[in-house]
Amino acid sequence: MGESRLPGAGQSGDILIFDVKWEQTEIPREDAFVMKRQPPSDGIFLEADVLDEYRTLRALAGTGVPVPKVIGAEEDPAVLGARFFVMARVPGTVPTGKPSIHTAGWLPTLTAAERHHVWGSALDALAAVHRTDWRNALTFLPGADEALQAGEPGHRAAGRRALAAHVGRLGRWYRWATQGRPFPVTDAAWEYLQARLPEVRGSEPVLLWGDARPGNMIFGADLSAAAVIDWEVAAIGPAEIDVAHWLVFDEFATPEGVARLPGFPGREEILDRYARVSGRTPYCLDYFEVLQSFFLATTLIRQADLGVSAGRFPAGTDMGRGNAVTRSLARRLGLPVPELSPDYLRHRTPSGPASR
Numbered sequence: 001m002g003e004s005r006l007p008g009a010g011q012s013g014d015i016l017i018f019d020v021k022w023e024q025t026e027i028p029r030e031d032a033f034v035m036k037r038q039p040p041s042d043g044i045f046l047e048a049d050v051l052d053e054y055r056t057l058r059a060l061a062g063t064g065v066p067v068p069k070v071i072g073a074e075e076d077p078a079v080l081g082a083r084f085f086v087m088a089r090v091p092g093t094v095p096t097g098k099p100s101i102h103t104a105g106w107l108p109t110l111t112a113a114e115r116h117h118v119w120g121s122a123l124d125a126l127a128a129v130h131r132t133d134w135r136n137a138l139t140f141l142p143g144a145d146e147a148l149q150a151g152e153p154g155h156r157a158a159g160r161r162a163l164a165a166h167v168g169r170l171g172r173w174y175r176w177a178t179q180g181r182p183f184p185v186t187d188a189a190w191e192y193l194q195a196r197l198p199e200v201r202g203s204e205p206v207l208l209w210g211d212a213r214p215g216n217m218i219f220g221a222d223l224s225a226a227a228v229i230d231w232e233v234a235a236i237g238p239a240e241i242d243v244a245h246w247l248v249f250d251e252f253a254t255p256e257g258v259a260r261l262p263g264f265p266g267r268e269e270i271l272d273r274y275a276r277v278s279g280r281t282p283y284c285l286d287y288f289e290v291l292q293s294f295f296l297a298t299t300l301i302r303q304a305d306l307g308v309s310a311g312r313f314p315a316g317t318d319m320g321r322g323n324a325v326t327r328s329l330a331r332r333l334g335l336p337v338p339e340l341s342p343d344y345l346r347h348r349t350p351s352g353p354a355s356r
Contacts, residue, residue: 112263143236159202244288
């Protein structure tokens with residue numbers, strides 16, 4: 001066994017990168033691997049299953065979606081204290097998200113033409129995810145049963161069932177995360193999501209990446225997407241969920257005072273490119289952008305609580321109420337915009353705790 005180390009970016013504390021030196025072979029070599037363990041039950045997500053992520057990556061091997069090669073999985077938590085799987089490490093670069101991909105890390109060092117290639121390759125990979133035939137080997141994912149169940153025929157009906165199931169899962173997670181505490185903006189967003197759900201147009205259920213953004217991709221030396229990573233919340237549902245997630249994160253990456261880098265197009269070009277390469281026209285994006293903003297805001301509620309438990313934030317922190325996502329949500333819903341929490345500002349600095 002060679003060197004082992006924790007990854008330098010991201011928010012997961014359950015990932016280990018390690019090298020293996022094969023010296024007892026005709027030609028000695030060294031290979032790099034990544035191990036991902038089951039997160040603790042009091043982590044960010046309520047129903048995360050690391051072996052579902054392993055099965056998803058295994059099912060995507062050989063498709064048009066670039067993913068790491070999985071090596072194997074261990075279901076017995078007694079081996080290393082938690083279930084885990086191992087995959088080959090993909091060489092390349094992951095865009096830095098703190099405080100913004102437009103101000104830190106790798107993307108600012110590229111030319112405008114190079115950034116445009118990165119952007120286009122990333123969106124093409126998202127479209128490839130949505131083209132995947134999930135009915136063959138991915139029916140274990142959340143939302144699949146609802147999409148496949150007998151009932152009103154047609155893609156739209158299946159999409160409505162899968163969306164209703166998705167919103168229901170988010171609601172259970174939100175109630176678990178908030179533990180009865182008031183969160184004015186996200187409480188209002190949850191009411192909005194429930195009230196609007198019956199009128200949202202259904203669309204064909206697809207494989208959902210769940211955390212669709214350039215920061216969850218590895219880009220190779222040719223600046224093309226070499227691997228789509230972080231399938232922790234993969235599901236089956238309307239493609240609009242991933243498209244809205246991408247748009248919300250694009251907005252999140254350009255907060256007040258941050259200029260978009262030349263060569264990295266905005267909303268209209270994102271939607272035009274996605275429609276062209278996927279053959280899909282997203283519907284009801286106003287609803288889905290609230291949905292994915294709600295998702296991201298709930299992750300921040302959990303991150304605030306975990307920060308309190310770790311002693312990084314004081315008890316009673318307002319980070320889960322006053323952050324860039326809740327401010328955007330408040331504007332979308334016509335609510336008073338909360339002040340940014342000082343703890344959130346510390347959370348988003350490069351020297352602070354790892355974050356989205």
